[in-house]
Structure formats: structure tokens, C-alpha cells
Amino acid sequence: MCGFRPFFLLTALHAVLVLLAWGGFLGFGLALPAVAGGPFVWHAHELMFGFGLAAVAGFVLTAVPEFTATPAFAPRVVLRLVLLWLAARAAFWLSGGLAAVAESWLGGEEGQAVARWIGHLPAALLEIGFACALLAAVAPRLWRDPERRHLGFQWGLAAMAMAVAGFHLDVLRGEYPMRWVLVGLGVMMTLVVVAMSRISMRVMHDALDAARARRLPAHTLRRDEEAELELPSYRARPPRRNLAIAAIAVHTVAEYLLPGSPITGWLGLGAAAAVFNLLNDWHVGRALFTRWAFLLYAVYWLLALGYLLLGLARLGAPLAPSAGTHLLAIGAMGLSILAVLCIAGRTHAGYPLDERPWVGAAAVSIVLAALLRAAAGLPDMPASALQLLATLAWITAFALAAWRLGVLFVAARVDGGAGCEEYHAPRAAEAVPP
Template sequence: MNQELHEKTPLPKHQAVPRGLATTGPIVFSYGFRPFFLGGGFWAVSAMALWIAAMMFGVPVGGDYGAAHWHAHEMLFGFTPAILAGFLLTAVPNWTGRLPVSGQPLMVLVAIWAAGRLAMLSPALIGATMAAAVDVLFLPSLLFVCAREVVAGRKWSDLKVVSSLAALSIANILFHYAVIGQDHSGFANRLAVSVYVMLITIIGGRIIPSFTRNWLNKSGHTTFPVPHNRFDVIALLAGLIALCAWVLAPEHAATAVLATIAGLLHAVRLARWRGWTTWPEKLLVILHSAYAFVIFGLFGIALGALGVIDEYAVLHLLSVGAVASMMIAMMNRVTRGHTGRVLTASPMTTVSYAAIILAALLRPLANVLPEFYDLLIALAGLFWILAFMLFCWECGPMLLRVRRDARGQSA
């Protein structure tokens, strides 16, 4: 597919990372969200299917890492960074006013990500250390590209978002070091999940009330979400402190107290955004629902610190409930908005949202009800696969085609 775009931006020869919409080549590499949402959605389905096959039928996957560690790694450092890359490579140009990275530089980024997936699928082929070395290249590469754009655009306030990629890079390295060294403390897992959750609280605090206000205004409402103020800053700091405590001391009583306080503050924050008024538009409902799982996760951290539930239940409340739900929400919204579609949820999209929420509820429940563990794990995995299969089925063609204008014509 070699459709051309109308935009063209000449670039100085000294520029290290060419920028601007690609004018030739596959349309899928014209904008960051296209290949990474498509690849991430495909990998979400494939990796989960392989994990279920490994559990149910003993299919070997992950080589020396073992299926369980491979599954954890590919969810936290395979699928999720791809969606984050698609979002950041689309959002950063909007934040900085600079043109996006596309064409060959984007192809290189995608190739680095894909190489990591292949290396981790069977690390024994090249050795665990070499497979880890291939895998850890992607996040620093993405960090370099995004940081360069933020600095060049002098959007210093956005460095806190981009800096999360540094934390994720460190978490990925620590994950490999722990698995190869037979350390099962879970520190890297908690660190990665905490980084994603903080991104949701920071970026979600921007977009959820903004999108909600815009929709309410168009719908004729006169009561809107409370604007960002000092309370939001307090909630963010409380969440950061609670997550740091969880990463460092997941079973300490102080962690339970801090997480409870943070959960209450974020519950109030979410209520201030008036999510219950958005029920007619599921593109908004899923954003509020995903943020609600941040709150459930914080209370889960408190219960885990008190020994009521185990760490795996907490991890999945946050990773599936908050992170994956928010990502599938943004994948749909960004895809529709940037390909010229109407910003409203179709019946298929609504079913995919229901599926990911069911997966988010069933997966931690498996750790609470061990007698139904295998059944609940399988059901959660199947609902996960359904959610991302529906995304690929519906939005995949949008990602592979030229943007339409408001009249539905190619543009």
C-alpha cells in the first residue's frame, strides 16, 4: 500500500531524526499511532493466546524465562510500551507544535520493538543475555525521540511525562536482571505498573475532564467537571507517595495507610469530573471506568499490604483494569480522531470495552477464589483476546487507510 499524503516538510540535512509526515511509502508509517496501535493490538491478542496455550496445554513459550515470566514481561514491556509509543508519538507533536516522526525513522522504531518481541519469544535461540539486550533497546530509543521533540519545542512541563520512559527502561532492565538471576521479588513489575498508573493520573487528569467538558457542552449541559486546581496536585502527590511505598515495601502497614489515603483522594478527583453524566457516549464512559480502576488498585494495594489479597490480584487490578482499559480507550479515540471518523463508540467498540472490563474483574478474582483459578484465568484471557480482536477488526482498516475528511472522502 503506497498511498501518498498531501503534507510534505523539507528537512535540514543536519537533523538527526527526520520529522514530518512521510509523503511516500506505506500509509501505516505516516504517523506513530498507526503501526504501534496495529502492532500492539495484534500482540495483545497473540501473546495472550500463547499464554493460555502454555497454561492449558503446556505449549513451550518464553524459553529459559518460563511462560509465567514471559507473560508478565510481554504484557508490561511488550504490548504496553507499543501502545504508549503510539500515543506519545501522536501527542508530543500536539504538545510541542512540531511535526511528527514518520516514514523511515518510524519504521526503525517499529523494527526495534518487533525485534524485542521475537527475541523474547524464544530467548534460548540467541541466549538469554542477548535476547534481553535486544529487548531493552526499544524504550531508550523511544525516550530519545520523545525527549528530543519536547526539548526542541521547549515544553519543559512535558518532560515529566517523557521521563516516565526512563523509569520504564530501568524497570525493564531490572526485570531481565531479576529473572536471569532467579530473583522473584517482583520489584520491577511493581515499578513498571506504578509508572503506567502515574501516567494515567497525570495524562488522564488532562484529557478526561477536558473531553467530558467538551461533550457536555455540545450536549447542552451547564454543569462541567471541576478545573484542575490544587486538589489535583495533592491527589497526584498522594498517589505518587503511595505507589513508591508499594514498590519499595508492599507488605508494610504504612503502605496500607498511604494507599488508602491516595485512593480516597483519587475517588474524590474522579467524582469531580462528573463521569456519570457521560453514559450515552461510551468513548467517555470507558475513560472514567479505567480511572476508577486506579482507585480500586490503590485500595487493593492497601488490602495487599494487610495480607487480605495477594500481590498478583493487586497487579492485575492495576495492569488490566486501569492500564489496559485506558489504553484500549485511547487507541479507539486516537484512531477515530486522527483518521477522520466520528468520535462516537460503535456497538463493536462498546462490546470491546465491556470485554476488557470483564477481564479486569475476573483476573484478580482468580487469586481471591483459588478453587476457580483455572476457569477464571481462562475466562479473563478470553475476554482480553475478544477486546483486542474487536479493536483490530474494527480499527485495523482505519489504521491502514488514508485519513478521511469531514465528508468521508480521502484526504
């Protein structure tokens, strides 16, 4: 049981389930699970700490052994984490009902506080336990790596565990916990930058190699030097990446400490500028416009535009901050997770990258969902209709992913490879001349 298999499957299914429930609430007034803070907290929490954290778990449980040249995690480790994640979902969804039952027995103002603890404490313990257990599983391997090149994942997971803990502590104290979801969003954006820099190296190099192969005459035997001169190279440069991560982190801290302040507006513009600067690494010519390279490139555009709109909103522009927030949460997070499911999920399941049209349709649906939801934050726009259309577009994207990828996550490898290693092309295919 490779870590990506159950968690990537749960990621796709949860994305559909949560947004189906949310669409039913927005369009038809259907009831959502009763939780502290109300429906909007449930929706934001489940997308960030349910959907988002499941995708992160699947990625790090698969990537960290590869990055650190260590064995795959044992199935029992993965199973425990899966059960913790599922139990946390159930406990959170039932927390409001449990609190209501306890309050009916206890009564009074003091009884409300006790009932809140009775209802929510199981969810808090399970979800904090999941975040901490995930960190404990991967941190020793990251720290023991001689070069310690991938500690960004360790710090990101630690910050996410802190956001999860902060959310539940606010609930237990009777405070509105949405600020911690926004902290989690900022942490997720840093993890997106860290993860995309690893994935992009492989994707962009493959795209450039394919472009070089198309340019070279078939009879040439030694032509690598000539090819290198014809096409630029791609490097995910640490200074640009680290600047973007630092700018996003500073903006996240400022939003927590100074919510709504114009200072956060300027910092949002700074984060957008840092991500736009990061895009300069990608400008390598036509190779950028291949399917997988452009998919990852679009993630950074949505990331930059999200912080741009957040900055402008805090500085007085006539738009709601939710426009920028949803470009980040739906656009940058959603599209990056789709890319991870399609690239890391398929290759580690023993399949080549999928070139069928559904991938493009799913990616366009996520971008459309982000743009529609962002447009709902603009003045004089039909917000309810745009939110419903955005919900439908998101459901379409991840229903396609669950349909096309889900069967691969529960099936045996067919490429002759072993365990969780990447796809191995069959020998016959390797012997065919280009």
C-alpha cells in the same frame, strides 16, 4: 507513517497473541517461550513491556508533536522504533532457547552464568535500546516547549526505561525480575493519569457542549452565557492529578523497597483515596454518562479499586495481592489503552469517533476480564476457571479492536486531512444545521 499507525496495530495484535498463548498454557499446558523466570515472567513482561510500551509509544509519537506544536516524527524515526520493538520481542522469546544451547556447550556453574548472558543479552540491549530511543525522540520536544506543560510524559518514559533496564539487569545477574514488572505497572498507572487528563478535557467538553446544544431552543442565536449557567464545567485540576500521581509513585517505590510490608498497604489505601478524589472532577451530571466520557471515567474507578485491594491485601485482608494487581494491569491499563486506540487512533487516522456497538462490547469485556481475574485472588474461588474466562474476555476485546481499527491504521485518510492531524469533518457535514 504516523507513530500511532504501526504501534496501535501492534498493540491490538500483540494483546491477542500473548493471551492466546497464555490461555493455551493455562488450559491445555501448551509450552510458552522459555525465558528466565519461567512462564509467569514471560506473561507479565510481555503485557507490560510489550503490549503496554507499544501503546505508550504510539500515543507519545502522535501526541507530543500536537502538544508541542512541532512537526510529526519522520517515517524513518517511527520505522526504526518499530523494528527495535519487534526485534526485542523476538530476542526475548528466543532468549531461553539460546541460553540452553550455550549451556549445553559450556557446562558447569560458571558456564550457566555465561550461557545466561549469551541468551539474554540481545533481548536486554534491544529492549533497553527501544525504551531509551523512544525517550530520546520525544524528550527534546517536551523540554523545548516554552511552557513545559507536558514534562510528565518525559519523566514517565524515563522511569519506564529504568524499569526495563532493571528487569534485564536482574535477569543477567540471575535474580527473579518480577519486581521490575511491578515497578513498570506503577509507572504505567502514572502515565495513564497523565494521558487521561489530556484526553478527558476534549471528551468531556464535547459531551458538555452536546448536552448544552440539546437544552437550547433552536431559535436562540446568542445563548452561550445561559448554557454555561445551566451545566457545570469540567476541569482536570492539576492539584488532584498531581496528588494521585505522587501517591501512586510513593506506593510503587515502597513496594520495591519493602515488598509485602504493611506500610505498602497503607500507601495503597492512600493511592486509592487520591484517585477517588480525582474522580470528583468528573461529576458534571448527565454528560458523564455518554459513551466516551464514561469509558474514561471507568478507567479511574478500576485504578482506585486496584490500589484499594492491594492495600487491603497487604494489611491482612483474606485476598491475594494479585487481585489488586490485575485490576490495575487488566482493568485500568487495558481499558485506557482501548480508549486511546478508539479515540486518538480513529481521529488521527481521519475518522470520527466510532459509535457502533462493538466499542461498548470491547470495553465491557475488558472490565469483565479484570473482575474475573481479580475474583481468582479471593479465597475459595475456582481460580483456574476464572483465569481462563478472564483470558477469553480480554482476547474478545482486543480481537474486536484489531478487526475494527486495524484496517484504519493501514489505510489512507478519507476526510481530506493531511498527515497525522485530527479528523476534519467534511464541509458538507459542517454546513448541515444541528
